[in-house]
Amino acid sequence: MPHQFHDSLGEIEWIARPRLTQLRRLGVESVEDLLRHYPRRHEDRREFANFPSEESEQPICLCGEVVKTQIKRFGGWKKIFEVTLEQSDAHALSQPLVCRWFNVHYVQKMIFGDQRLVVFGKPRLRGKRICMEHPEFEIIENDEEISIHFRRIAPIYPATEGLSQRVLRGLIFRLLDECEDDGLAIIRELHFPRSWESLGSVREALVREEFLDMQMLIGLRRARARLRNGRANDAEGKLLERFLRALPFSLTNAQARVLEELRRDLRSPLPMNRLLQGDVGSGKTVVAIAAMLLAVESGSQAALMAPTQILAEQHYEVLRRWLEPLGVAISLRTGARSADGPTLFTNPQIFVGTHALLFEPEGLENPGLVVIDEQHKFGVAQRARLTSFEPAPDVLVMTATPIPRTLSMTLYGDLDVATIDEMPADRGRIVTAARDESKLPEVLAFLRRELEAGRQIYIVYPLIDESEKLDAKAASAEFEKWRERLRPFSCELLHGRIPAPEKQAIMDRFRRGLTSALVSTTVIEVGVDVPNATVMLIENAERFGLAQLHQLRGRIGRGEHKSYCILLSSDPSPETLAKLQVLEKTSNGFAVAEADWELRGPGDLLGTAQSGLPALKLGNLRTDAKLMQEARVVAQKILRDDPDLARPENQRFRDFVVEEENFSHVS
Ligand code: ADP
Ligand code: MG
Secondary structure, three states: OOOOOOOEHHHOOOHHHHHHHHHHOOOOOOOOHOOOOOOOOEEEEOOOOOOOOOOOOOEOOOOOOOEEEEEEEEOOOOEEEEEEEEEOOOOOOOOOEEEEEEEEEHOOOOOOOOOEEEEEOOOOEEEEEEEEHHHEEEEOOOHHHHHHOOOOEEEEEOOOOOOOHHHHHHHHHHHHHHOOOHHHHHHHHHHHHHHHHHHHHHHHHHHHHHHHHHHHHHHHHHHHHOOOOOOOOOOOHHHHHHHHHHOOOOOHHHHHEEEEEEEHHHHHHOOEEEEEEEOOOHHHHHHHHHHHHHHHHOOOOOOOOEOHHHHHHHHHHHHHHHHHHHOEEEEEOOOOEEEOOOOOOOOOOOEEOOOOOOOOOOOOOOEEEEEEHHHHHHHHHHHHHHHOOOOOOOOEEEEOOOOHHHHHHHHHHOEEEEEOOOOOOOOOOOEEEEEEEEHHHHHHHHHHHHHHHOOOEEEEEEOOOOOHHHHHHHHHHHHHHHHHHHHHOOOOEEOOOHHHHHHHHHHHHHHHHOOOOEEEEHHHHOOOOOOEEEEEHHHHHHHHHHHHHHHHHOOOOOOOEEEEEEEEEOOOOOOHHHHHHHHHOOOHHHHHHHHHHHHHHHOOOOOOOHHOOOOOOOOOOOHHHHHHHHHHHHHHHHHHHHHHHHOOOHHHHHHHHHHHHHHHOOO
């Protein structure tokens, strides 16, 4: 009887039991799992090339007979294993090929005279001989094997421990033969394509299917959020007007446009779920505050959540400075500190806090708007918890890190996006320069000139794990050095292990200009705002990611003065150079994000656990970006045409809820 997709592999008796264990380690349990264990790439083995007489950069696939094996020794105990191959259907003129392995002991136990071998690699000229070093190889045992593994475009699977290409290919080949399913033809073609053209088209079809599933999931999540009862935060805008009039600047066009969008969302009885995007320093916070004032004026409360205590406290200070003159009562709630400003009303109208806000929401009874700063540090479950109020508050998510468009379409696909794509006009320029550590003396002279001109500076260290005592000690040691170097200018040390009240005091002194230099870990990464600080020196810059470096340098260039970001590094590798050059060349966060993506390749940037989305098996968000955009349009159309799909009683919706519950355990 043919196997079905949902059958467990354990029911198939010709699969050896130890294989089942190995497969399970890959998360492969059912027939479908194995058939959807897609190849990483394919290799053209339709025709074996003639043995070459020259070297080439292009790897080639050759088939030959082993005429000689030999072990040579060099440097005492080191060994080279050499295998000489001759072309089977000999061609009188072709030279033999020598395959060489250095110190790989298992190979010599596998290859013997008279075997037939297929090798894949780059031919190199070594003396007069044509050689391949460490080629991929397969030994041909019988003709059936030839038909599976050779004379075709052969699939190459992601490397897995204990399971050779051969074994996987053999399992999948046989399973495809013994299976029955509507989708089979296309899956077979993806594993064992008849031509490169057909491979291209079936791959595209499967990627479309995968992307559509993902966009349906996102679309359903979004539609479900809209099924909830929201509230109409309808305010005349008097309070907002007073706020805007008191600001020492006027909003940029982009800020004004985004604020208008938010205002429309707030007014509507549908719950708002919006992402507020914008580069570091583009003025997102001001817009978020304006939106909170609209909520407050309409008689609700507003909450602002930040990812760290420092940030929450800083937001609190900013809000007090700007809003208390307007008579708005603000309360701070973090794990370590609670404070209420002088309250003119019985209840606070705006809450500022960290996650603690989620778990001790006392007093937060009537939230009309919840603003989540730096969303990427919050998990789905936390967001879900905050939005569990009835009726649903409007939710505004602010990201500090610009992300590539295709990514935001997936990661934040369930949110409407508003983008502030313009910087305030008064911004000084930031010049970024990557320098080798050996240039420290010149850099130091430069720092001193800036300090003498009355500016302040940041010196940043990459402490990977702040919980480690060792790191704190390293920072302290470095701090002593800097104190010497910068004398007589005052210098303070800030890191994550300093108790909160003291941290706050250190930041205050820096903000007020009482300290000239701040030696710090990345605790200053987000939100810190000191316009007079014009230089940031980042040590061991190679250890940071691009996005993080961009984020860090957003702490300077906040005032009228020209600012300088110096990236010190002792790593001369081309990768580091390429990375740091991106920052020298562009100051636009979105461009940095795209370049980062490009450099890092298709790694798991999706942060699957946090986004609550399943990992992609086949599609590549970067190279298949166009297909993702199309899938999004299709999913939106399906949901528009059939809104009932999102109703709780719908079967598909139920599956979706189950998956969502699973995610919340992850985050
Ligand atoms: P973001 O949160 O996007 O990084 P902020 O809202 O913290 O940016 O704003 C950065 C700085 O710019 C703050 O000091 C803020 O007061 C100031 N700012 C905001 N909007 C404007 C504007 N339109 N013109 C001048 N300065 C502004
Ligand atoms: Mg901010």
